[in-house]
Amino acid sequence: MSEVTGNAWPSPSNTTLGNAESKEPQQIQPPIKGENSLWDSITSNPYFSAGFGLIGVGAGLTVLRQGLNLGTSLLRRRLLVTLEIPSKDKSYLWFLQWMSQQSARRTQHLAVETSYKQHDNGSVSTTFGLVPGPGNHFFKWRGVWLQVQRQRDGKMMDLTTGSPWETITLTTLSRDRDVFTALLKEAQQMAIAKQEGKTVIYTSYGPEWRPFGMPRKRRMLDSVILDHGIKERIVDDVQAFIGSGKWYNDRGIPYRRGYLLYGPPGSGKSSFIQSLAGELEYNICILNLSERGLTDDRLNHLLSNVPERSIMLLEDIDAAFAKRNQSDHQGYQSMLTFSGLLNALDGVASAEERIVFMTTNHIEQLDPALVRPGRIDMKEFLGNATESQIRGMFLRFYENEPDLADRFVRSLKNKSVSTASLQGHFVYFKDKPQQALENVSLLLQ
Structure with a gap:
């Protein structure tokens, strides 16, 4: 048995030294004051954690919303089709009349259209029609669902009429886009059917013609009793003019005709023109030459854009221009000049294919330049009853x-x-x- 000496067992100090020489022990260094302690205090703050959570949720919702909007827009472009009808387009009024027949009973947004009529015997009749007003409307037509959005922009005005700018937007499935054409054709046919057998009275509204009230039942020519031969002469002349377009063009004559009916008040001048329009199946465009704001350019534009198959009527022309020396500069209320009227009737820029009727109670007050041939081709006196x-x-x-x-x-x-x-x-x-x-x-x- 060997002897154990006092140096056989290592002392704690020697052991530590020996281990230090062979391998240094791993020790955790204390954090530097001011670095991790600040970060730990921030991250451990519950308000800070909640804020980052809210930011994350908000960012996620924003991305999701943008994705949904993008997806919805892409889906609408692929599945839906829209048609916009501005209020300036002629089919706008056609569609409103058609729409009132389709969805007026089921819609929650209504507008009123009042029709006022005074009869020959003095009685008055008023009717109220309800049509779909501004807003969204849904209805089914020929098995196809349609969304109609009627919008009115209060900040924008139609400069030609002074009325608020409106648009109608129709939306349906892309596969049913052909329904738009069929719908507009039916609206046009319905509008024409309402005017069939009736005379439309147009008045100037800015630089364009617009129907005045509802179409009126055509007045029969036999209902107007004139003296012998007057009615027959005018009717024969107008009918001969309507069928002589080629004859005028071949001879280089402007294809337009002017008539003047003069005589005392109440002699049937306006009534005869209305019955003549009914006989010819024409409409009537009435223009007041004393209208405030009427200029030479506007008059020329109106006479050059008379609706088809219409008689142009200038009533009481003596009230606007009596003698040239009184009307060279402007009319009583309008800015129309006498020379502007003459050029519009028979100038270089005057329109062709036009029938103009003028009426006056005082032919002696009219300037000879106004009633010369070419501007007035036929004059007839309608006096008191014979x-x-x-x-x-x-x-x-x-x-x-x-x-x-x-x-x-x-x-x-x-x-x-x-x-x-x-x-x-x-x-x-x-x-x-x-x-x-x-x-x-x-x-x-």
Whole structure:
């Protein structure tokens, strides 16, 4: 057994030294004051962690929303198709009328259209129509769902009419895009059907023509009783003009015709023009030359853009221009000059294929330059009722009463009475021919 000496067992100090020589022990260095301690305090703060969480959630929602918007936009482009109809387009009013027949009973956004009419006997009738107003409308037509969005921009105005700018946007599936063409054709046919058998009265609205009120039932030519030969001469001349376009062009003559009807008030000038339009199946465009703001350029533009198959009517032209020396510079309320009117009627820039009728109560006040041939091709005087007119109007209201008609004519012999007064008298004594004869003195008061 060997002997263990005092140096056989290493002392703690020797052991530590020996280990230090062979391998240094791993020790954790304490953190430098001011570095990790600040970071640890920040990251361990619950408010800081919550803020980063909210930022992450917000960023995720933003990305998701942008993705959804992009996907929705891409989906709409691939699956949906839209059609925009601005209020300036002619089909705008057609579509509104068509739409009122399709969805007015089911929509929640309505607008009112009031029709006001005064009859010949003085009575007034008013009707109210409800049409879809601004907003979104949904309805089904021919098995296809349609979204109609009617928008009105209060900040934008149509400079030609002064009304707010409106647009109608139709939306449907891309596969059903052909429905737009069929829809517009049906709207056009419906608008034409409403005007069939009726006369449309146009008035100027800025630089364009717009229908005034609802189309009126055509007045029969036989309802206007004129003196012998007047009606026949005018009708024959107008019909000959309408069918002579090639004849005018071959001879280099401007293809336009002007007529002047003059005479006392109430002699049937305007009534005859309305009945003539009904006979020819034409419409009427009425222009007031004394309208405030009417200029030479605007008048020329209006006369050059008269709607097809329309008679141009300038009523009471003597009220706008009496003598040239009174109207060289401007009219009473308008900025129209006399030379501007002459150039619009028979100038280089005047339109072709045009029928113009003028009326006046005082032909003696018109300038000779206005009524010369080329501007006025035919003049006819419509005066107070003649004996033949009185008899014809009496039988028009009271058929099968020739004896009373003769007595009525004799009672007004050598008396001046207008056809308008006669019509009012017969309307007042409707279906009472005997009382109309007995009260003939009322016409002379």
